[in-house]
Amino acid sequence: MSETKKFMYINRKAPxxxxxxxxxxEVVLIGAAFEQxxxxxxxxxxxxxxxxxxxxxxxxxxxxxxxxxxxxDYDVNxxxxxxxxxxxxxxxxxxxxxxxxxxxxxDWAEKDSxxxxxxxxxxxxxxxxxxxxxx
Amino acid sequence: MKFAIQVNEGPYNHEAxxxxxxxxxxxxxxxxxxxxxxxxxxxVNNGTRFTSPPQDDIHITNNWSELAAKHELDLVVCVAAxxxxxxxxxxxxxxxGKDGNNIAPGFRISxxxxxxxxxxxxxxxxxxxx
Numbered sequence: 413m414s415e416t417k418k419f420m421y422i423n424r425k426a427p428x429x430x431x432x433x434x435x436x437x438e439v440v441l442i443g444a445a446f447e448q449x450x451x452x453x454x455x456x457x458x459x460x461x462x463x464x465x466x467x468x469x470x471x472x473x474x475x476x477x478x479x480x481x482x483x484x485d486y487d488v489n490x491x492x493x494x495x496x497x498x499x500x501x502x503x504x505x506x507x508x509x510x511x512x513x514x515x516x517x518x519d520w521a522e523k524d525s526x527x528x529x530x531x532x533x534x535x536x537x538x539x540x541x542x543x544x545x546x547x
Numbered sequence: 548m549k550f551a552i553q554v555n556e557g558p559y560n561h562e563a564x565x566x567x568x569x570x571x572x573x574x575x576x577x578x579x580x581x582x583x584x585x586x587x588x589x590x591v592n593n594g595t596r597f598t599s600p601p602q603d604d605i606h607i608t609n610n611w612s613e614l615a616a617k618h619e620l621d622l623v624v625c626v627a628a629x630x631x632x633x634x635x636x637x638x639x640x641x642x643x644g645k646d647g648n649n650i651a652p653g654f655r656i657s658x659x660x661x662x663x664x665x666x667x668x669x670x671x672x673x674x675x676x677x
Binding site for chain 1: 553555587588627628631658659660662663664666667672674676677
C-alpha cells in the first residue's frame with residue numbers, strides 16, 4: 413500500500429436533499445488516513461455543499477457543513493469549484509465558506525483551499541487523476 | 548485488468564444495481580479480476596437476505612451471493628451506511644444489541660477504508676449510481 417495515487421472526489425449534489433454529499437465527505441475523511449494525493453471537486457449543485465451560513469433547523473437533520481472546515485487539518489487542501497456551476501447559480505466565492513489550510517512547507521502560512529477553475533481546467537484535472545470517486 | 552466496483556443505489560429502485568451485477572459478470576467471464584465490490588449509500592440494501600421479490604422478477608441479492616460463491620468475490624457493505632439502513636451481520640447484531648441479523652451469504656460488513664483500498668489496489672474503479 414506504499415503506492416501513492418491521485419484521488420479525485422467529485423461532488424455533484426446539494427448537501428441535504430440526498431445523503432450523497434455527507435457520505436461522500438465521510439469517504440474523504442477516512443481516505444485521508446491513506447496518505448494519497450487527494451483533490452475534491454464541486455460541480456453542479458455540489459457547490460451548495462460549501463455555502464456559508466447553512467441552517468438545517470427547519471429540516472430537522474444534521475448540519476454537517478462545519479466538517480468541511482476540518483478538511484485542511486486532514487491535509488485535504490485542494491478543493492476545486494467549477495466556475496460555470498457558480499455562475500449558473502448566481503453565486504460567487506463570497507457565498508462560500510472561506511476554507512483554509514496551514515502550509516507546512518511555507519512556515520505554516522494560512523492559504524486558501526478553494527480554487528475556482530473552468531470546466532475545461534477541471535476536465536484536465538480529472539484526466540490527470542488515477543481514481544475518480546463520483547458522488 | 549483488475550477492477551473495483553462501487554454500487555451506490557438500492558436494488559429494484561435503481562437500475563444501477565443490475566448494471567453493476569451485469570458488468571461484474573461480464574468482466575469475470577472475459578477473464579478480468581474483480582478486486583472487490585463495495586456497497587455504499589442505499590447500495591447496502593443489496594446485502595440483505597430478507598429480500599423476497601416476486602418469483603417472476605430477478606433476485607438481485609441471490610445473484611450477488613451466487614456470483615460471490617462461484618468466483619470468491621469480496622462483497623463489502625459499508626458499516627456506517629449499513630448502520631443507518633438496518634443491514635446487520637452477527638458482529639453488528641452483538642455490538643448494536645439487535646434482535647437479529649440479515650446479511651446475505653457472501654457479503655461482509657466493513658469500513659470505508661475498504662473502498663479507499665480498492666481504489667488504490669485496482670486499475671479501474673467503476674462506480675454505479677446517480
